Amino acid sequence: MTLHRQVQFWLLSLAVFCAFLYVFSGVLLPFVAGMAVAYLLDPVCDRLEKIGIGRMWATLTILLAFIFILVLFFVLLLPVLGNQLAKFLENFPDLVQKLQGLLSKNLGSGLATAAGIDADDLQATMSNLIGQGASFVGKLAQSLWSGGQALLSILSLFVITPVVAFYLLLDWDRMVRRIDSWLPREHLAQIRELAAEMDAAVAGFVRGQVSVCLILGTFYAVSLAVVGLNFGLLIGMGAGLVSFIPFVGAGLGLVISVGVALVQFWPDWPWIVAVAAIFAVGQFLEGNILQPKLVGDSTGLHPVTLMFALFAFGYLFGFVGMLIAVPAAAMIGVLARFALRQYLASPVYRGTGRPAPVPEDRVEE
Known part of the structure; x- marks a missing residue:
């Protein structure tokens, strides 16, 4: 197969995959949640296998423990969070x-005097800004709540997701070997x-970022x-869980x-300063301790790139797109880094080593 046909094949495969995501999002x-659970828990299952526990029993033990913790969370925290929401x-x-x-009464007149503008105009501007901000926050909360309801629905959480996670975790190594047998020899x-580099990038970010979000949400x-x-409790947990989007959660x-x-x-x-100080301390912990220790620079992606990937995939494929955005961006x-290395090592970048031809009008007679 020529290079041109290979490029056509992979571009067509990518287009079919994107169309599949769009139609069935x-x-x-x-299913995506079950796959994510299986991917997160596979290293634990491998460690249990190394100490002599069979794959079936290791899978059952890990999945039952995971479901127990999840149910405990729902029983203890979900009613409180739902009531607060x-x-x-x-x-x-x-x-x-x-x-x-409050802001108009205490800050409006002072800001208007300092800026040399009419107090009524400033108050109207502040009201407009606050209204727009409130509308944005309300829509965001409604969107997150809708996605949370979809994620936490009885059918998907207690039936489909655990079953999908069980079978994928049980057959994970077998599926990896099967896919490996399909690769071009x-x-x-x-x-x-490249696959090992992708796995290291995705695993380092996803598993590390899950730990960061849980720690920050609890704090x-x-x-x-x-x-x-x-x-x-609601604001703190929400801010921690949304911390996978750089700077947005905090x-x-x-x-x-x-x-x-x-x-x-x-x-x-x-008390107001204390509330602001909590987020200042949280950002210090995240930037100087949690991120370097648990995540590091595993993806090799700039935070702006991650934000764009999250919003772009979320816009195209909804909540499912946000789940796959970081792994897809890491891959x-x-x-992209592999293509850049190939380019830097190619004659296109280095040249052929032959002198460039001299234009005919500059050749000396």
Whole structure:
């Protein structure tokens, strides 16, 4: 097969895969979630196999432990989070109105005097900005809640996802060997090297980032609850779980929590500062301890690239797209670096070693 036909084949395969995702994105969620669970738990299953436990029993043990922890989470935390979310959405318009009045009353006149503009115009501008921000946060919360309902539905969570995860985890090594047997023999070593690099990038980011999100979510939730912030458990857990999007989770959590703190604690500034300090400490822990230790630079991708991948895949394929965005971006990054290495080693970049031809009009007679 010529290079041209190979390129055509892989481009056609990519187009078919994208079309498949687009058409079936509404029903793929439990299957993608099951595949993600199997991928996350496969190293644990391999370790149990090394100590003499069979693959079947290792799979059953790990999956039952995972389901037990998940059910424990639902029984203990989900009712509290659901209650706080319902109250937050119910009180959200009132919170926005109170925050708008508070800022206009205490900051509007001072800012208008300093800027040399009319106080009424500034108040109208602030009201417009706060309204737009509130609308954005409301739509985002509704979107996340809709995705969460889809993810946490009884059918997908307690039936389809565990079954898919069980069979994939049980047959993981066998499937890897089967796929390996389908690879082109001529480029087998090179494809295996790229696959190993992709696996290291995806595993390092996904498994590390899951740990970072859980740690940050626990820290934010406990800290905000200790301070006594209304909806602190919900805001903290949400900010931690959305931390897989660089800067977005902490930024949204900070804005929402400080807004709630202003309405709840004003004019007691120490409590408002304490709420902001919690996110400052969380960002310090994430940037200086958690990310370097647990994630590092495993994907080799810039944070802006990760953000673009998350939003682009989410826009195209919905919540399923957000689940596959980082692995897909990491794989594309590996292929892009491989293509760059091939280019830098090729005659296109290095040249043929022959002198460039001299134009005829410059040849001396």
